[in-house]
Amino acid sequence: MSVDGAGRTILVVEDEPVINQAVTDRLRGSGYVVVQAWDGPGAVEKFAATAPDLVLLDVMLPGFDGHEVCRRIQAERPVPVLMLTARDDEADILVGLGAGADDYLTKPFRMRELVARVAALLRRVDRAAELAGRSAxxxxxxxxxxxxxxxxxxxxxxxxxxxxxxxxxxxxxxxxxxxxxxxxxxxxxxxxxxxxxxxxxxxxxxxxxxxxxxxxxxxxxxxxxxxxxxxx
Structure with a gap:
């Protein structure tokens, strides 16, 4: 089994059980610790309880949508968010970015690309820590x-x-x-x-x-x- 994830925790928020489990299995196979949620309120609760390193967030969710989830978790603690959307619509994407999302993937997506996007977002977090000594x-x-x-x-x-x-x-x-x-x-x-x-x-x-x-x-x-x- 690959250990690319190095034990980092990812919160997967997706209301479709088949997609949620498929994404979870693939990420776990890459060495990540995965926490699952299936609706808006549950996502916010799991975020507070587990402090994930990254959130994979579907836009359409029961309870309240992914945009509201993103606003609430970003207000609590900045975290990389990769949004999953069924709509390749610029207005919809801009709402997600305005809520604090970092990137998005349009469904259907390839699992290989999803894992690569996750790894890239986490590398950005590591690079940001290296900037501490730079002047304004x-x-x-x-x-x-x-x-x-x-x-x-x-x-x-x-x-x-x-x-x-x-x-x-x-x-x-x-x-x-x-x-x-x-x-x-x-x-x-x-x-x-x-x-x-x-x-x-x-x-x-x-x-x-x-x-x-x-x-x-x-x-x-x-x-x-x-x-x-x-x-x-």
């Missing part, structure tokens, strides 16, 4: 403190989700330089390939809404760059 970056009136994971715009603090912060940090490391969607997905999500370009676009849209639309420039057909001056 200032670009015009935008200040990014990598160690404290805090952001200020014109002196006012802006609250970003973990993924939004990692995306901003990646762009801020090379201000003015256009980074392709594929490169951003590989660096921020740790999962190379073109399949994640919509995820990047959705997170950039959410990031712009918080720090100012003019701060992130689009290079059409290529990617994005963080502007070095103050947004208008």
């Amino acid at each position: 970056t200032e670009l015009g009136d935008l200040r990014v403190d990598a160690a404290a994971r805090r952001v200020w715009v014109a002196g006012a603090e802006v609250h970003l989700t973990p993924t939004e912060f990692d995306l901003l940090l990646c762009l801020a490391a090379r201000p003015g330089v256009v980074l392709t969607r594929e490169n951003l997905y590989a660096e921020v999500w740790g999962w190379p390939g073109a399949s994640g370009t919509r995820t990047v676009d959705s997170h950039v849209k959410a990031l712009r809404a918080k720090i100012g639309a003019d701060r992130v420039r689009t290079a059409h057909g290529v990617g994005y760059a963080l502007e070095t001056g103050t947004a208008s």
Whole structure:
């Protein structure tokens, strides 16, 4: 049996028993400790009781939906969340990202890709811990403190989700330089390939809404760059 999971705990929240068990079996086979939940209230309860390292969260759940689950658990403790959705709709995806989700998979999905996405999200957590000694970056009136994971715009603090912060940090490391969607997905999500370009676009849209639309420039057909001056 593979031991890639190294004993980390994952909460699987899925109301369809067959899918829940299939995902659980595959993750356990990869060395993860898995806790199961089948509805919204149960997910929040299991999260509080087990303190998982990552949450796999279906959008459509009994009790209350996955978006509400995500809001409640993120308010309790920041944690990587991979949402499972039957709808490949941008508006629906943006709601999930706004609730604090880090990435999403559209059903039906391949188990191999799910396990790879889980591993990539956990690697991001490990990389974030390595930034503790970095100094703050200032670009015009935008200040990014990598160690404290805090952001200020014109002196006012802006609250970003973990993924939004990692995306901003990646762009801020090379201000003015256009980074392709594929490169951003590989660096921020740790999962190379073109399949994640919509995820990047959705997170950039959410990031712009918080720090100012003019701060992130689009290079059409290529990617994005963080502007070095103050947004208008």
